[in-house]
Amino acid sequence: MNDNVENLLLEHMKRFQASLDRMERRLDEMSARMTTLEGSVVSIMQHLTNLSAADAAQQISIDNINRRLDRIERRLELTN
Template sequence: MADKVDNLILEHLRALRGGQDRIEHELREVKLRLSSLESAVVGTKRDTVHAQEDVARQQVSIDWLKERLDRIERRLDLREEA
């Protein structure tokens, strides 16, 4: 009888260990996938910042060109008064 109980306990422990091993494997996989997602989010944020920098740089260029155009119009008396 004691052998049967010992075997039953060992069987349950093995089943628990197998379940724990599966959970640990899945957790490692989830961690890897989460790391990939975090990297993707960082990349997206970086791309967004670069796009905003480009827009700001373009706006500075447009402002500079507008100032030059205004100055040229003033010098040539081409500007119409409102």
């Protein structure tokens, strides 16, 4: 009877270990995926920063063009 109990416990421990191994592999996989996602988020944030910088540069150019246009209109007396 004692051998049966030991065998039963051993089988349960093996199943527990196999389950734990699967969970560890899954956790490693999820950690790798999280690292990939974090890298993607950083890349997106850098891209948005570059777009914001380009937008600001374009707005400065538009403002300069508007000032020049206003000055040209004043010199030609085209303003109301």
